[in-house]
Structure formats: structure tokens, C-alpha cells
Amino acid sequence: xxxxxxxxxxxxxxxxxxxxxxxxxxxxxxxxxxxxxxxxxxxxxxxxxxxxxxxxxxxxxxxxxxxxxxxxxxxxxxxxxxxxxxxxxxxxxxxxxxxxxxxxxxxxxxxxxxxxxxxxxxxxxxxxxxxxxxxxxxxxxxxxxxxxxxxxxxxxxxxxxxxxxxxxxxxxxxxxxxxxxxxxxxxxxxxxxxxxxxxxxxxxxxxxxxxxxxxxxxxxxxxxxxxxxxxxxxxxxxxxxxxxxxxxxxxxxxxxxxxxxxxxxx
Ligand code: NAP
Numbered sequence: 001x002x003x004x005x006x007x008x009x010x011x012x013x014x015x016x017x018x019x020x021x022x023x024x025x026x027x028x029x030x031x032x033x034x035x036x037x038x039x040x041x042x043x044x045x046x047x048x049x050x051x052x053x054x055x056x057x058x059x060x061x062x063x064x065x066x067x068x069x070x071x072x073x074x075x076x077x078x079x080x081x082x083x084x085x086x087x088x089x090x091x092x093x094x095x096x097x098x099x100x101x102x103x104x105x106x107x108x109x110x111x112x113x114x115x116x117x118x119x120x121x122x123x124x125x126x127x128x129x130x131x132x133x134x135x136x137x138x139x140x141x142x143x144x145x146x147x148x149x150x151x152x153x154x155x156x157x158x159x160x161x162x163x164x165x166x167x168x169x170x171x172x173x174x175x176x177x178x179x180x181x182x183x184x185x186x187x188x189x190x191x192x193x194x195x196x197x198x199x200x201x202x203x204x205x206x207x208x209x210x211x212x213x214x215x216x217x218x219x220x221x222x223x224x225x226x227x228x229x230x231x232x233x234x235x236x237x238x239x240x241x242x243x244x245x246x247x248x249x250x251x252x253x254x255x256x257x258x259x260x261x262x263x264x265x266x
Contacts, residue, residue: 020045021047024100024102025099029103033203050075053077079136080128080132089143101152108124113165130176141184149193151244152194155199156199160199161178174199178197181195194249195253196256199256200259201262204233224265226260
């Protein structure tokens with residue numbers, strides 16, 4: 001039987017969730033959930049690379065996190081443009097060093113009844129919420145695979161499991177991201193990578209500002225969710241740290257719901 005000393009247990013316990021020395025690329029991190037996750041990973045020791053399309057808000061977020069004492073740089077590129085993604089990832093690896101953690105977070109929402117849903121909005125959702133997860137995941141994995149280690153966290157949604165009126169195409173993309181997560185794990189886990197999903201329920205962000213302002217929706221939501229409230233973005237950090245750290249070294253293809261119990265209850 002393998003003997004583990006008390007000292008070894010104590011040392012392991014204190015380092016299991018540490019991200020010290022790891023570099024994390026977070027897509028869509030100029031605001032919202034991406035920015036909150038970037039800050040959270042940074043507080044656990046990670047060096048942060050913030051991505052988004054627009055350099056100005058990205059720089060403002062970088063300056064804010066740097067003021068908080070975090071090690072942070074920006075990498076502006078459009079995640080829907082595969083050439084830009086490949087060039088952006090190469091530049092990070094060359095100028096800053098290896099990407100150890102990828103949080104595939106950038107995403108958009110478009111709402112309309114399905115019979116009236118425009119082709120342009122459908123295409124935009126597929127490009128940002130699905131194609132980009134493949135583009136960035138593949139570009140980063142090509143660097144991680146020869147190193148034999150790496151963490152990819154794909155941001156899914158309760159809509160990976162549940163539909164709601166007016167957002168069928170979004171639901172299609174998030175269901176696909178759940179299964180792409182399983183596919184990435186199936187192809188890449190044997191090479192030392194862990195690829196998992198993190199599925200937020202309903203959180204107060206810019207994407208949801210119309211819903212947050214809608215009293216009737218908020219009342220329905222609070223009755224529908226066992227926890228009885230909207231989520232606060234900081235409540236996603238623990239799950240992201242777990243899936244980005246050694247603590248999840250044998251977890252692969254899992255989608256971790258952080259939804260106040262919404263998906264286990266009718
Ligand atoms: P958000 O506040 O609208 O932020 C989206 C971020 O993505 C911004 O930083 C945006 O910056 C960036 N982005 C959008 N398109 C991009 C592109 N083509 N290339 C690079 N960056 C791009 O959204 P959020 O609510 O934080 O949502 C973040 C993720 O969580 C999404 O995947 C969303 O589907 C998921 N989610 C959210 C909730 C929720 O309750 N809010 C629930 C479940 C899942 P720029 O516009 O400057 O590029």
C-alpha cells in the first residue's frame with residue numbers, strides 16, 4: 001500500500017487549487033463573466049491574458065486588474081476570425097509564454113421568435129458561440145498537446161440542457177458546445193489535457209440587462225430556481241478555479257452547472 005505522510009497531505013492540500021505560475025487566456029474578458037473569471041484566476045496566482053475585439057475597453061479592464069496587483073496583459077482579436085485567432089495565440093505564446101489555461105468564454109445572445117429569426121442573427125450566434133470555441137480551442141491545443149498538459153474550460157449554459165422561448169438558436173449553440181467539450185476531451189485527454197465545461201445559470205451581466213430590468217421575468221426566475229435568486233458573477237469563480245487547477249486532474253468532458261439548482265428541478 002502506498003503510504004502518504006501527513007506532511008505530504010498538508011503540502012498537497014495547499015497547492016491543489018493554486019494557479020501560481022500558470023498563464024490563462026480568457027476570451028471575451030473585457031467585461032461580464034469573462035472579466036470576473038480572469039480576476040478570479042488571477043487571485044489564485046494565474047498570469048492573465050484578456051481577449052476581446054475592442055482594444056479600448058480591454059485596456060481599461062487590464063488597467064483595473066493591474067491596479068489590483070494582478071499580472072495581466074491584453075490580446076485583442078476577433079474569436080470568429082480563424083486566421084486572427086491563430087495569429088493571436090502564436091503572439092501570446094511568443095511574447096508572453098505558454099498558455100496553460102484557456103477559458104473559452106466569448107459569447108453573444110440574440111432573441112426573437114424562431115419563425116421570425118433572421119439568417120444574419122443565426123450566423124452570428126454560430127460564429128461566436130460555436131465556431132470560435134473550435135477555433136480558439138484548436139489553436140491553443142496545438143501548443144498544449146506537445147507539452148502534454150493544459151486546461152480548457154468551455155463556457156456552456158443552462159441552455160446547454162434547457163430551451164426557452166425566443167432563444168432556440170442560442171440553445172443550439174450551447175448544446176453544441178457541451179458536446180464539443182466531450183469531443184475535445186475524447187480526443188485530447190489521453191495527451192494530458194483536461195477539457196471541461198462550466199455552465200452558468202442566470203447571472204446579472206450586460207447580456208442579461210433587459211431581463212434583469214424586467215420585474216415579471218425576475219419574479220418568474222426566482223420562483224423557478226431552487227436557490228430563489230439571480231447568480232452573482234463571483235459565484236462562478238470557484239468552479240473555474242477548480243476546472244483550471246490540479247484539483248481537476250482526472251475530470252474530463254464534464255459540464256459543471258453553476259445554476260442555483262435550475263437544471264435539476266422543474
Ligand atoms: P457579455 O457581458 O456580453 O460579455 C461578452 C464578452 O465577449 C465581451 O467581453 C465582448 O467584448 C466579448 N466578445 C463578443 N464577441 C467577441 C468576439 N467575436 N471576439 C472576441 N470577444 C468577443 O456576456 P456575458 O454575460 O459575460 O457572457 C459570457 C459568456 O457566458 C457567454 O459565452 C455567454 O453565453 C455565457 N453565459 C452567460 C450567462 C449570463 O447569465 N450572463 C448565462 C449562461 C452563459 P467585445 O464586444 O469588446 O468584443
